[in-house]
Amino acid sequence: xxxxxxxxxxxxxxxxxxxxxxxxxxxxxxxxxxxxxxxxxxxxxxxxxxxxxxxxxxxxxxxxxxxxxxxxxxxxxxxxxxxxxxxxxxxxxxxxxxxxxxxxxxxxxxxxxxxxxxxxxxxxxxxxxxxxxxxxxxxxxxxxxxxxxxxxxxxxxxxxxxxxxxxxxxxxxxxxxxxxxxxxxxxxxxxxxxxxxxxxxxxxxxxxxxxxxxxxxxxxxxxxxxxxxxxxxxxxxxxxxxxxxxxxxxxxxxxxxxxxxxxxxxxxxxxxxxxxxxxxxxxxxxxxxxxxxxxxxxxxxxxxxxxxxxxxxxxxxxxxxxxxxxxxxxxxxxxxxxxxxxxxxxxxxxxxxxxxxxxxxxxxxxxxxxxxxxxxxxxxxxxxxxxxxxxxxxxxxxxxxxxxxxxxxxxxxxxxxxxxx
Amino acid sequence: xxxxxxxxxxxxxxxxxxxxxxxxxxxxxxxxxxxxxxxxxxxxxxxxxxxxxxxxxxxxxxxxxxxxxxxxxxxxxxxxxxxxxxxxxxxxxxxxxxxxxxxxxxxxxxxxxxxxxxxxxxxxxxxxxxxxxxxxxxxxxxxxxxxxxxxxxxxxxxxxxxxxxxxxxxxxxxxxxxxxxxxxxxxxxxxxxxxxxxxxxxxxxxxxxxxxxxxxxxxxxxxxxxxxxxxxxxxxxxxxxxxxxxxxxxxxxxxxxxxxxxxxxxxxxxxxxxxxxxxxxxxxxxxxxxxxxxxxxxxxxxxxxxxxxxxxxxxxxxxxxxxxxxxxxxxxxxxxxxxxxxxxxxxxxxxxxxxxxxxxxxxxxxxxxxxxxxxxxxxxxxxxxxxxxxxxxxxxxxxxxxxxxxxxxxxxxxxxxxxxx
Numbered sequence: 001x002x003x004x005x006x007x008x009x010x011x012x013x014x015x016x017x018x019x020x021x022x023x024x025x026x027x028x029x030x031x032x033x034x035x036x037x038x039x040x041x042x043x044x045x046x047x048x049x050x051x052x053x054x055x056x057x058x059x060x061x062x063x064x065x066x067x068x069x070x071x072x073x074x075x076x077x078x079x080x081x082x083x084x085x086x087x088x089x090x091x092x093x094x095x096x097x098x099x100x101x102x103x104x105x106x107x108x109x110x111x112x113x114x115x116x117x118x119x120x121x122x123x124x125x126x127x128x129x130x131x132x133x134x135x136x137x138x139x140x141x142x143x144x145x146x147x148x149x150x151x152x153x154x155x156x157x158x159x160x161x162x163x164x165x166x167x168x169x170x171x172x173x174x175x176x177x178x179x180x181x182x183x184x185x186x187x188x189x190x191x192x193x194x195x196x197x198x199x200x201x202x203x204x205x206x207x208x209x210x211x212x213x214x215x216x217x218x219x220x221x222x223x224x225x226x227x228x229x230x231x232x233x234x235x236x237x238x239x240x241x242x243x244x245x246x247x248x249x250x251x252x253x254x255x256x257x258x259x260x261x262x263x264x265x266x267x268x269x270x271x272x273x274x275x276x277x278x279x280x281x282x283x284x285x286x287x288x289x290x291x292x293x294x295x296x297x298x299x300x301x302x303x304x305x306x307x308x309x310x311x312x313x314x315x316x317x318x319x320x321x322x323x324x325x326x327x328x329x330x331x332x333x334x335x336x337x338x339x340x341x342x343x344x345x346x347x348x349x350x351x352x353x354x355x356x357x358x359x360x361x362x363x364x365x366x367x368x369x370x371x372x373x374x375x376x377x378x379x380x381x382x383x384x385x386x387x388x389x390x391x392x393x394x395x396x397x398x399x400x401x402x403x404x405x406x407x408x409x410x411x412x413x414x415x416x417x418x419x420x421x
Numbered sequence: 422x423x424x425x426x427x428x429x430x431x432x433x434x435x436x437x438x439x440x441x442x443x444x445x446x447x448x449x450x451x452x453x454x455x456x457x458x459x460x461x462x463x464x465x466x467x468x469x470x471x472x473x474x475x476x477x478x479x480x481x482x483x484x485x486x487x488x489x490x491x492x493x494x495x496x497x498x499x500x501x502x503x504x505x506x507x508x509x510x511x512x513x514x515x516x517x518x519x520x521x522x523x524x525x526x527x528x529x530x531x532x533x534x535x536x537x538x539x540x541x542x543x544x545x546x547x548x549x550x551x552x553x554x555x556x557x558x559x560x561x562x563x564x565x566x567x568x569x570x571x572x573x574x575x576x577x578x579x580x581x582x583x584x585x586x587x588x589x590x591x592x593x594x595x596x597x598x599x600x601x602x603x604x605x606x607x608x609x610x611x612x613x614x615x616x617x618x619x620x621x622x623x624x625x626x627x628x629x630x631x632x633x634x635x636x637x638x639x640x641x642x643x644x645x646x647x648x649x650x651x652x653x654x655x656x657x658x659x660x661x662x663x664x665x666x667x668x669x670x671x672x673x674x675x676x677x678x679x680x681x682x683x684x685x686x687x688x689x690x691x692x693x694x695x696x697x698x699x700x701x702x703x704x705x706x707x708x709x710x711x712x713x714x715x716x717x718x719x720x721x722x723x724x725x726x727x728x729x730x731x732x733x734x735x736x737x738x739x740x741x742x743x744x745x746x747x748x749x750x751x752x753x754x755x756x757x758x759x760x761x762x763x764x765x766x767x768x769x770x771x772x773x774x775x776x777x778x779x780x781x782x783x784x785x786x787x788x789x790x791x792x793x794x795x796x797x798x799x800x801x802x803x804x805x806x807x808x809x810x811x812x813x814x815x816x817x818x819x820x821x822x823x824x825x826x827x828x829x830x831x832x833x834x835x836x837x838x839x840x841x842x
Contacts, residue, residue: 031446043442046469046477079618120623290710294715297784300784300819307738309731311704313714313729321729
């Protein structure tokens with residue numbers, strides 16, 4: 001593999017699977033892999049999606065290995081007949097597939113742990129290409145493979161994104177870092193919430209547009225904005241200095257909308273604040289139906305600060321479980337500042353938490369009125385110092401409104417915990 | 422183009438542009454085109470993204486035209502030097518590019534309408550391949566091209582999605598409809614849960630492997646399995662008969678693990694059963710922290726049957742909100758059949774629901790013991806006829822264990838509602 005070490009490297013990514021060629025499916029693995037390869041200084045020059053057809057895949061692999069130093073395949077490593085990646089790469093390289101009893105035994109053990117018997121077909125996953133290194137899968141059954149051939153490397157990874165990511169991080173990044181010419185790359189991840197992507201760009205582009213290096217990317221998803229800045233220099237010190245030169249003025253512009261400098265998601269930032277303040281939180285959810293609790297508990301160790309709470313989707317449960325008075329519901333409605341406040345106060349009292357967050361809104365598609373349209377949401381935070389109620393009008397479909405609501409609720413608690421609200 | 426008219430047609434899609442190879446960009450054009458082509462009965466068998474490199478693109482076009490009847494390129498039709506699609510296709514087909522004064526004049530007029538002068542470089546957009554038909558662009562400057570060559574057709578479309586869609590709809594769909602043999606496509610979506618993908622495949626592959634048509638695909642995600650069968654025939658009646666021939670024996674093999682014949686997800690199937698039986702449900706969630714409630718409420722109209730419930734992440738809330746006795750927690754632990762049962766019974770009593778589902782388990786990564794490892798989960802369903810408690814041992818990370826648990830809980834309720842459990 002010495003040939004790899006002297007020049008900037010190119011990579012190609014091949015996604016395998018007929019289901020990936022349907023109108024609803026996006027090859028997200030290639031986006032993740034592109035980001036990681038770019039971080040190493042490797043450019044992705046070609047990517048493709050191929051159905052479960054061995055000959056076509058073998059042809060594509062053969063051509064990719066002929067022109068690029070790194071070829072990553074995702075998918076097609078399952079146990080069934082239509083999982084053709086192993087055979088196709090063997091065909092492309094003219095190598096044998098060899099049964100590895102150790103992998104087969106590990107697979108059998110994995111099945112035994114869940115008290116199931118491994119079916120015969122799973123043994124297909126124990127076949128390894130001649131000369132290949134096996135990449136361990138800690139999240140699923142399909143092992144990956146690392147095959148070097150005439151100055152290039154082919155990397156076979158499983159298709160499910162969480163399996164692929166874990167394997168790539170653990171097993172591939174360290175090996176690739178050894179192959180790739182040394183460059184210092186430093187990245188800053190700023191996370192922001194509470195503004196649209198276009199406003200964010202208008203705010204900070206006067207700064208970042210002055211620089212080709214670092215490369216700045218803005219990603220927006222679920223009401224959450226990420227600014228990635230990637231500086232590529234010949235030394236770490238240079239890269240860090242360059243990054244600071246750009247991020248310091250950007251952070252000043254972002255002000256208190258910046259919630260993370262580390263890339264941590266909002267629920268982790270809020271959880272850390274609660275832990276530092278030895279505070280606890282409970283939830284009372286109507287339109288989000290449990291999504292806010294699910295976000296809090298997505299973080300390991302969240303039992304340090306998250307107690308639990310209530311899902312009060314029906315009005316009668318708002319009264320029975322949280323003590324919202326029927327008069328309040330009658331007079332102001334379930335989606336009102338009064339109900340949100342009563343929910344938060346009730347949840348806090350019943351769980352003895354430091355803070356309680358209540359959410360009530362109209363997620364749609366039905367249920368909106370002229371005065372209270374779909375997307376209207378109230379969030380209340382009750383604490384020792386009183387209850388804060390905030391409302392927002394979101395646009396979009398049911399899922400978007402619900403996700404944006406959890407983002408708004410977490411951000412409101414962040415502001416309260418940091419003295420901003 | 423008569424050659425196209427006799428057999429099912431395959432298509433390939435090539436997206437051109439280095440910016441499409443970055444980590445944040447998804448080739449949404451190919452998703453749109455796939456949907457439209459599938460509607461015509463045309464299968465997309467390969468798609469790729471290529472940077473602005475003429476030789477590489479020419480090679481890809483040459484190969485695509487050699488194996489597929491329809492090759493659609495998007496992007497690379499702009500006026501600048503790095504827009505290489507025209508030149509690459511010319512090179513692949515060995516044809517000349519010819520300057521078309523009419524296109525150039527139309528471009529000049531377009532600029533004049535916005536009171537701008539056309540720059541010289543825009544004339545590049547007036548070059549058309551020898552023998553090509555020009556596709557009008559009503560939303561931008563780049564005209565498309567339609568080129569037939571040795572039984573195949575190459576279609577050059579602009580990259581911006583709104584330009585591409587408009588051009589494809591107006592200029593391409595009518596022409597393609599004339600080329601494509603009349604076909605009827607019918608699809609069956611079977612959804613299954615409670616078994617690994619490999620067991621499902623071992624069970625049903627003896628049936629579906631006997632058929633090339635319909636094409637059968639198995640998708641697995643989050644403990645949910647989907648079997649897609651797509652039949653392509655010359656009439657609707659034939660396609661439906663063929664589909665029935667294959668799905669009837671598959672459904673018999675799947676038995677009660679088959680939960681949907683329509684493609685509906687499990688929470689919708691369970692919701693419909695509850696609605697039919699005029700029953701309501703409440704939840705009491707520990708390790709899932711609200712995810713089960715979030716799944717129930719992801720469906721519009723779920724307030725018909727979903728009342729709400731409790732997130733009791735801490736032991737003290739299991740006692741305070743659900744009435745689980747401290748002795749039960751002490752003697753058996755929070756993750757035990759006794760606690761699961763008490764949680765379900767408590768939630769049902771406090772919400773007056775027909776059924777209550779309780780979930781308690783060890784999501785990890787910490788908290789596991791030899792006797793109660795990470796991934797051990799108990800689900801209890803309380804109803805008028807008593808309480809059913811089931812346990813499972815899941816593998817994987819925190820997110821996987823939690824998602825699989827919601828799947829298990831919903832399926833258990835489905836079984837209870839249909840008399841299976």
